[in-house]
Amino acid sequence: MIISVMVTGSPVSQQSAQTALSFCQAALSAGHQIYRVFFYEDAVQLGSALNVAPQDERNLNAAWSEFIKQYQLDAVICVASALKRGILNDSEASRYQKPAANLAEGFDISGLGQWVDACLNSDRVVSFGA
């Protein structure tokens, strides 16, 4: 089955981003295909390369980034949500004249159209965090 996943919950104050990661791992293990993971609202914080997790806690940003790279997943961060929360790639940082970009490896910044496209091209769309 072709599955897309939307994550909306904050990775630092809600469990949903971890649940979504576990779901994706289970889906791939079971032989399903992941068409796209779309990060919306507070979940875009997963795309920051600058978060620091306490030593005895899991770094969920790093875990997602590694997972995306390992399976070469299409991982899209909503641009409107990202800009508001200070998640910027190089081109957005230069467009808005910000001192740095912080988008972690594996993620792309794009629009809600990518989520609609995921709906059109997937057998199931599963949301985490609402």
Add this chain to the structure above:
Amino acid sequence: MKTLTFLSRHAPFGTSNAKACLDMVLASAVFEQQVNYIFMDEGVWQLVRGHEPAGIHAKNTMAALQALELYGVENIFALEESLTERNLTLAHLQIPVRLCTRAELSSLIKTSDVVTAL
């Protein structure tokens, strides 16, 4: 074309959920999908006319509800029991909506390809 159903369940101000849901509805409409936009629970407050959010330095995102028709979003529902619980009637609302019961909500969900609750 797919049927995308949105359940908007949060009050218009206080969290960004209402705006996030509206943006998804508009994006889906731009891509010419069949959209069901359902207001339920605290979400029915979004429909009420006369919001003046400038007082709390918030943008009146719900003004965009008026534009739904232009975007071709015609299937707009309010869960009747959510209105009743809050002493609201259709006369309080800023746009025309269809009332739906829990049973009708179930069938709308059942006939949808993707359901998003925000």
